[in-house]
Amino acid sequence: MSEIHATAVVDKKAELDSSVEVGAYAVIGPEVKIGPETKIHNSVSIAGDTTIGQNNELFPYTSIGFQPQDKKFKGNSTKLIIGDNNILREFVSMNPGTEEGGGKTTIGSDNMFLTYSHVAHDCRVENNVIMSGGVLLAGHVRLEKGCIVSGGTCINQFVTVGRYAYIGGLTRVVQDVPPFMITEGNPQRVRSVNAVGMQRNDFSSESVQRVREAYRVLFDPDVLWSRAEETLLSRPEIMTEEVRYLLDFLRLRNGSKNGRAREALRTGS
DSSP: EEETTTTTTOOOTOOOOOTTTTTTTTTTTOOOOTTOEEEEEOOOOOEEEEEEOSSOOEOTOOOSSSSOOTTTTTTTOOOOEEESSEEOTTTEEEEEOOOTTSEEEEOOOSOEEOOOOOOOOOOOEEESEOOTTTTTEEETTOOTTTOOOOTTEEEOOOEEETTTEOOOTTEEOSSBBOOOOOTTTTTTEEEEEEHHHHHTTTTHHHHHHHHHHHHHHTOOOOHHHHHHHEEOOOOOOOOHHHHHEEEEEEHHHHGGGGGGGGGGGGOOO
């Protein structure tokens, strides 16, 4: 049997693995499913059609699975799906998807969500992501693998943050954030290559160097985008997998409305 504190309220229809721990005054709704070795601390609230994988830890006052904060939401059945080995610190909140956005919000594995961070409806957070304290994701945001978002950052609807990007604290993010780059400021601006982040994630020295060379070409403020793209393509010796991904990402961003490639998914205002 699960270890459930006497003061916790767990609906009889909820599905909890026998190894799950539930702390005092936690509240778990009827459609919730929780996998092995997950720990629910005191005063956590979990509602809606929410599935949580194994070995996650939810700290006090986390609130997840409640209906989306979207005026268009009419009570349809939508989901929040969370993978494995995630840490949700105090006062983290996550909402399920909406019918217009595909019906689900998805969280991958091995992520850390620090205090007061928020994941809105229809977001997709991949793996090995860190959201620092007070980071706010609006609806339909995508955080790709390995990115780090520093404290107090607010990210606009339909923004994509590329792989292993680093966003500095208090940044106002209204356009897609290129992979492997450090972005910060208001308005946001690419500052340099996230070389330390790449090295920590086992990218080779050569890969980091090639991304640096591409950065000098693609983000030269005195060169038009079309000319920078031509220059980069004329140098096949630096076109590694990472550089090709960076170039493809920028093509989508620069060719899209408001610099947000996923903006085309919008179905209403």
